[in-house]
Amino acid sequence: MxxxxxxxxxxxxxxxxxxxxxxxxxxxxxxxxxxxxxxxxxxxxxxxxxxxxxxxxxxxxxxxxxxxxxxxxxxxxxxxxxxxxxxxxxxxxxxxxxxxxxxxxxxxxxxxxxxxxxxxxxxxxxxxxxxxxxxxxxxxxxxxxxxxxxxxDSDARDAKSVLQEWAQGRGMGVPVYEETGRTGPDHQPVFTVRVRLDNGETWEATANTKRAAEQLAARALLDHLGDKDG
Incomplete structure (x- = not known):
């Protein structure tokens, strides 16, 4: 074929x-x-x-x-x-x-x-x-x-929880999640969410549920912060 x-x-x-x-x-x-x-x-x-x-x-x-x-x-x-x-x-x-x-x-x-x-x-x-x-x-x-x-162990846990612990361990407030976009029909929406830390660090992610987009944004920001620390 x-x-x-x-x-x-x-x-x-x-x-x-x-x-x-x-x-x-x-x-x-x-x-x-x-x-x-x-x-x-x-x-x-x-x-x-x-x-x-x-x-x-x-x-x-x-x-x-x-x-x-x-x-x-x-x-x-x-x-x-x-x-x-x-x-x-x-x-x-x-x-x-x-x-x-x-x-x-x-x-x-x-x-x-x-x-x-x-x-x-x-x-x-x-x-x-x-x-x-x-x-x-x-x-x-x-x-x-x-x-x-x-x-x-941190990778095995909920990314939003890990990010919150990371932020609060450095004297910051709770990370803020904001829906910045939504596309697709009502029955199959695609969400874009931005997570923001008090120090100005932000990241966006897109998924077919808001919860999944929040998790992806948190995980990606954690990876980014880890790269900077390294």
């Missing part, structure tokens, strides 16, 4: 060239455009979620031989949650190659956390079916490497 130049380029960025490119096409096909001749990525997303969880669970288990189940569980949740998958999908520019129906394109589907995260999990499943578990595992470990390396 032949695929377009956009998917050829995506394979290079992903770091896996498919023996069966049809699997990649299916992984990137949202239900809004699927039909009789084209299957959606929903079944692949189900499988990819399990491949991702097993890979991350094993990596955490091996990385810290003294951690209890109570310590490992929140770390795993931090690595496999929707927001993390969506962040990595954005790093791969996955939204640019998503196959969407007209309604989803109009409502900003290429930016939605849910669509990006689900599609990335579907891509993981496609790699697993195309080349086996070890190849899929290696792909996941490479894509998640930086997050695994810097994972600490």
């Amino acid at each position: 032949k695929i377009g130049a956009d998917l050829q380029a995506f394979q290079v960025k992903l770091g896996h060239r498919f023996n069966d490119p049809g699997l990649l096409l299916r992984a990137l096909t949202h239900a809004s455009i699927s039909g009789i001749t084209r299957a959606s990525n929903e079944r692949l997303e189900f499988l990819g979620d399990r491949v991702l969880a097993l890979t991350m669970a094993e990596a955490l288990f091996k990385a810290d031989g003294k951690a209890s189940e109570g310590q490992l569980a929140p770390r795993l949740n931090a690595l496999v949650r929707l927001e993390t998958c969506a962040e990595i999908a954005r790093e791969l520019d996955l939204g640019e190659v998503l196959k969407l129906g007209r309604s989803e394109m109009i409502s900003g589907g290429r930016r939605k956390d849910a669509l990006l995260g689900d599609a990335l999990e579907a891509v993981i499943a496609a790699v697993y079916l195309d080349a086996g578990f070890e190849t899929a595992q290696a792909l996941v470990l490479r894509l998640w490497q930086s997050r695994l390396e810097r994972l600490a």
